[in-house]
Amino acid sequence: MRVFVPDVPFHHSGHVPYSFSRQELDALFAAADSLASLRRDGKKAAIQLAACLRVLHGCGLRSGEALELKVGDIGFANGVVAQKGKKTGLPRCTPQWRKF
DSSP: OOOOOOOOOOOOOOOOOOOOOHHHHHHHHHHHHHHHHHOOSOOOHHHHHHHHHHHHHHHOOOHHHHHTOOGGGEETTTTEEEEEOSSSSSEEEEEOOTTO
């Protein structure tokens, strides 16, 4: 059997992943929390930002995965977040960060 495989040039993006230090994460969460405390008009956006940042970091989710979560997806008792798998269509469970 013959299969055609086109030549695809190798592309190196040069992207280097960055890991935040504990101090940087503490400063980020403190800044998000201060935004939430500044809101006096009853809007939830600032509180949602603080919560979303913690979910992104604490569970290692992608931004789209975090934004699609519902309250029922979070297992507070067992420390697991259930996600609907995008690639496989199968559910995926992610452990929560202990300080979550």
